[in-house]
Structures are given as C-alpha cells and as structure tokens.
Amino acid sequence: MTRERRQKRGRHTVDVVLLTPVEGELALLLRRAGEGRERWVIPWDAPGPDETLGAAAARVARSAAGVTPMWIEQVCTFGDDKRHPSEAALSVAYAALLPLGMAEPAGSRHTLCRLSELPSLAPRQHQMVDAALAAMRDRMDTTPVAFRLLPPAFTLSELQQMYELLLGRRLHKASFRRSLQAALLVEPTDEWRGEGRGRPAQLYRYAPKKRRRGRRGVRFDIMGN
Amino acid sequence: MTRERRQKRGRHTVDVVLLTPVEGELALLLRRAGEGRERWVIPWDAPGPDETLGAAAARVARSAAGVTPMWIEQVCTFGDDKRHPSEAALSVAYAALLPLGMAEPAGSRHTLCRLSELPSLAPRQHQMVDAALAAMRDRMDTTPVAFRLLPPAFTLSELQQMYELLLGRRLHKASFRRSLQAALLVEPTDEWRGEGRGRPAQLYRYAPKKRRRGRRGVRFDIMGN
DNA sequence: TCAATAGTGTCTGTTAGACATTATGGA
DNA sequence: TCCATAATGTCTAACAGACACTATTGA
Numbered sequence: 001m002t003r004e005r006r007q008k009r010g011r012h013t014v015d016v017v018l019l020t021p022v023e024g025e026l027a028l029l030l031r032r033a034g035e036g037r038e039r040w041v042i043p044w045d046a047p048g049p050d051e052t053l054g055a056a057a058a059r060v061a062r063s064a065a066g067v068t069p070m071w072i073e074q075v076c077t078f079g080d081d082k083r084h085p086s087e088a089a090l091s092v093a094y095a096a097l098l099p100l101g102m103a104e105p106a107g108s109r110h111t112l113c114r115l116s117e118l119p120s121l122a123p124r125q126h127q128m129v130d131a132a133l134a135a136m137r138d139r140m141d142t143t144p145v146a147f148r149l150l151p152p153a154f155t156l157s158e159l160q161q162m163y164e165l166l167l168g169r170r171l172h173k174a175s176f177r178r179s180l181q182a183a184l185l186v187e188p189t190d191e192w193r194g195e196g197r198g199r200p201a202q203l204y205r206y207a208p209k210k211r212r213r214g215r216r217g218v219r220f221d222i223m224g225n
Numbered sequence: 226m227t228r229e230r231r232q233k234r235g236r237h238t239v240d241v242v243l244l245t246p247v248e249g250e251l252a253l254l255l256r257r258a259g260e261g262r263e264r265w266v267i268p269w270d271a272p273g274p275d276e277t278l279g280a281a282a283a284r285v286a287r288s289a290a291g292v293t294p295m296w297i298e299q300v301c302t303f304g305d306d307k308r309h310p311s312e313a314a315l316s317v318a319y320a321a322l323l324p325l326g327m328a329e330p331a332g333s334r335h336t337l338c339r340l341s342e343l344p345s346l347a348p349r350q351h352q353m354v355d356a357a358l359a360a361m362r363d364r365m366d367t368t369p370v371a372f373r374l375l376p377p378a379f380t381l382s383e384l385q386q387m388y389e390l391l392l393g394r395r396l397h398k399a400s401f402r403r404s405l406q407a408a409l410l411v412e413p414t415d416e417w418r419g420e421g422r423g424r425p426a427q428l429y430r431y432a433p434k435k436r437r438r439g440r441r442g443v444r445f446d447i448m449g450n
Numbered sequence: 451t452c453a454a455t456a457g458t459g460t461c462t463g464t465t466a467g468a469c470a471t472t473a474t475g476g477a
Numbered sequence: 478t479c480c481a482t483a484a485t486g487t488c489t490a491a492c493a494g495a496c497a498c499t500a501t502t503g504a
Binding site: 155156157173174177195196197198199200201202216217 | 457
Binding site: 172174175178179182194195196197198199200 | 491492493494495496500501502503504
C-alpha cells in the first residue's frame with residue numbers, strides 16, 4: 001500500500017473530452033479500456049518528458065480521433081480523491097471539439113457515444129465530462145467555437161442549429177440573427193442553397209470585424225448560497 | 226540533465242494566488258524565496274501523499290496568511306514550458322481571497338504587495354496571477370464572493386466599492402443597486418451608520434432569496450479572431 | 451394549391467446607463 | 478448656510494423574446 005501510494009504520487013495524465021455533433025446531439029469519443037468487459041474510458045495519456053500539457057492533449061486527441069480538433073482548451077485538474085483508469089495522482093482535463101462528419105472509426109478501439117447514453121465511467125472521468133461540457137458552454141460567448149465546426153460557407157440556420165446543439169438549448173431565431181448582425185461576425189456571400197423543400201437559404205461566411213462589445217454591468221446571477 | 230528531467234517529471238505543486246483589498250487596491254500575498262536577494266514567490270507546496278488538491282491549497286493558504294481564505298477555487302494548471310521556483314513538472318493554480326483588514330504579517334517571511342507594484346516572478350507564477358485574477362472576475366457574477374469579504378452588516382456603498390475593487394472597474398451606482406434589489410441578495414437592517422460628513426447609510430446584510438435568474442440569449446462577445 | 455423553410459417587421463417588457471432630485475448628516 | 482454622501486425617480490437606448498408576416502422553393 002505504501003509502495004502503491006508512492007508509485008501513485010508523482011505521475012499525471014492528460015485526459016481529453018472529445019465532443020462532436022452526431023445526428024443533432026453531442027457525442028463523446030470513448031476508447032475501449034479492457035479486452036473482456038465492455039469498459040470505456042476517455043482518451044488519456046501521460047505527457048512525455050519534454051512535452052507540454054497542451055501538446056500532450058493535442059496528441060491524445062489526434063491519436064484518438066484521427067484528426068486534429070477544431071478547438072481544444074484546458075478545463076481543470078482533478079486530484080486523487082476520485083478513481084481514474086490510471087494510477088495517476090493528477091489528471092488534467094481538456095475539452096475538445098471535432099469537426100462535423102466524424103464518421104465512427106469502425107473496427108477500431110474507439111466509439112462515438114451520445115451524451116444521453118453515456119456508459120459508466122471512472123468517477124474522475126465522469127467529473128471531467130461534466131466539467132468539460134460546462135466549460136465549453138461558458139466559453140462559447142467569447143470564443144468562435146461554433147464557426148469552426150461548420151464548413152467555410154454555411155446558412156444561418158445551420159449556424160443556429162450548431163449553437164443550439166453545443167449549448168444544449170433552443171434559441172430564438174430572430175433574436176439570434178439580430179445579435180449576430182450586431183456583432184459583425186458573419187458576412188453574406190452571393191450563393192444560395194436549396195435544401196429540398198422550402199425557400200433556399202443564403203450562405204454566409206465567418207468574417208469577424210473585430211469590434212468587441214463593451215462589458216455590461218454587474219449581473220448577480222448568484223444562486224442562493 | 227536526463228536525471229534532472231526524470232526527477233522533474235512526476236512531481237507537482239499547488240500554488241495559491243492570495244488576494245486581499247489593501248487601501249482601495251488589490252494586493253497579493255507573497256512569500257520570501259531565498260535568503261540573500263529580494264526574491265518573491267507565490268506561496269506553494271507539494272500535496273502530501275493522501276492530500277487532495279483542494280486540501281493542499283487550503284493548507285498553503287492558511288500557512289501563508291494565518292487565516293482561512295473566504296473563498297478559494299482552482300484556476301488552471303501550468304506545465305513545464307515555463308519556469309517555476311520548484312522543479313515540478315506541473316503546478317495547479319488556485320485563486321483565493323482573504324478578508325478585509327489582513328494586516329501585513331510584520332517580520333514574517335510574507336508580504337502584501339499591490340498588484341500595480343508586482344516584483345518579477347517566475348514565469349509560471351506570473352501567468353498564475355493573471356489567470357487567477359481573470360478567473361476570479363469571471364466567477365464574481367455566479368459566486369457571492371464580495372459579500373464574504375465584508376462584515377455581516379455593510380452599506381451598499383461599501384459593497385459597491387468592494388465589487389469595483391475586485392472587478393477593477395467602476396460601476397454605476399443606481400444601476401448597481403437596482404440589479405442588487407432585483408437579485409434579492411441583500412436585505413436592509415434597521416441600523417444606520419454615519420461616516421463623518423454626509424448622510425448616514427443604511428446597513429444591509431447578505432440574505433439571498435435563492436431565486437436564480439434565467440439564462441439570457443446568446444451574447445457573441447467574441448473578439449475578432 | 452399546400453407544406454416547409456428562410457428572412458424580416460413590429461411590439462413589448464426588461465435593463466443598463468445618464469441625469470436629476472430629494473434626503474440627511476457634518477462643518 | 479454650504480458641502481458631502483445616501484437614496485431614489487425619470488428618461489432613453491439597447492436588446493431579448495414573442496408574434497406575425499412575407500418570400501421562395503418543392504410536392
């Protein structure tokens with residue numbers, strides 16, 4: 001036990017919560033853990049001797065997904081009060097988003113799993129999923145995440161659906177477009193796209209006019225203790 | 226070098242950015258590093274074998290400040306691409322706030338240093354100060370931080386000054402009070418306090434009526450790439 | 451024609467910020 | 478009296494959300 005403790009201390013892992021849209025819902029990329037039972041883990045690894053945390057996270061993500069995430073950011077670090085697949089004392093969680101159309105890597109050791117059907121994970125990794133989701137949603141209003149998951153030209157409906165999917169809630173159409181226009185984030189192209197029935201939609205591209213809005217007053221979105 | 230590398234990997238520290246108001250400005254609690262030169266570090270330590278990250282952070286904070294912080298929260302983790310006083314590969318940064326009236330611990334190994342007069346710190350620790358400040362300000366609208374730094378009964382002007390100090394910017398008086406009233410966070414007492422000249426101010430106490438406000442629409446506070 | 455989707459105009463309630471005004475103490 | 482600070486009322490601009498309406502395609 002003492003030896004195990006000593007061995008346990010002094011190692012750390014980088015765990016990447018890889019999210020991607022699948023059929024209108026967010027899905028999580030999981031790696032098969034053992035050989036026998038159906039046991040899944042969030043992709044993780046220990047950083048190399050000269051590898052930064054960010055580089056290790058990018059490597060873990062590429063290794064698991066086959067492609068480079070469109071966005072990846074550190075979320076937080078969990079200590080050894082919760083179990084982890086490794087014996088590491090520390091695990092640094094990263095959140096990442098994969099582009100649309102990530103086909104399920106057939107026959108490989110990985111699978112895409114809808115968030116609503118998550119299997120049981122190690123406690124520390126379960127915390128990581130929750131924290132990564134919350135962090136990603138928190139940062140969506142300051143980071144142009146959604147645009148990177150779409151092709152260069154997109155319709156405003158597609159953009160809104162992407163926002164709704166990532167945020168996990170419905171948005172108001174007119175309000176969404178007004179905010180978008182006020183933020184000077186997109187510009188229309190002269191192309192249109194007819195998608196079956198219904199009026200064709202104009203295509204837009206992401207073209208931020210770097211005009212940041214000023215901070216507003218204090219919010220007090222404080223829950224009662 | 227290889228041995229140093231190997232030794233460097235596999236250890237980690239918990240660093241606590243301890244902030245407290247001093248004469249209308251935020252100050253940072255620093256620990257004297259060496260004996261000879263004037264060299265300062267953010268208080269840090271390695272967690273014990275069975276110590277969680279949060280427990281280690283609380284211990285480091287108490288040890289440095291003599292009192293328990295009114296608020297402490299993990300900020301983020303920095304890897305070894307920046308120098309740190311220790312040889313640790315990883316440093317987990319915590320942000321903490323000390324109550325008002327933290328007298329400078331005279332003759333001890335610690336000092337309170339205004340943020341505007343920070344001495345040179347190890348690069349990794351300098352990053353931590355910036356990150357801790359930003360995180361604290363980000364979380365002020367969801368966590369009742371400012372109230373805990375004030376005595377149980379306080380005037381609304383004191384509360385506003387505390388918010389301005391922590392946020393680092395001026396607030397609009399009438400707007401601040403309206404938001405406060407709408408959030409049902411404080412209730413008036415029947416006491417008043419005359420502070421020299423001017424009309425006496427009514428005292429309030431923190432009494433949240435747990436009524437969280439609903440999320441508003443998308444913000445798009447995105448800076449241009 | 452209808453169904454479906456895109457895009458827009460209008461109205462309302464909320465709120466932040468500016469400004470002014472009253473209230474109440476000390477010098 | 479004058480000055481300083483507290484506390485509040487009013488106005489406006491911005492904005493979110495609701496609703497309705499027009500526009501344009503395919504079936």
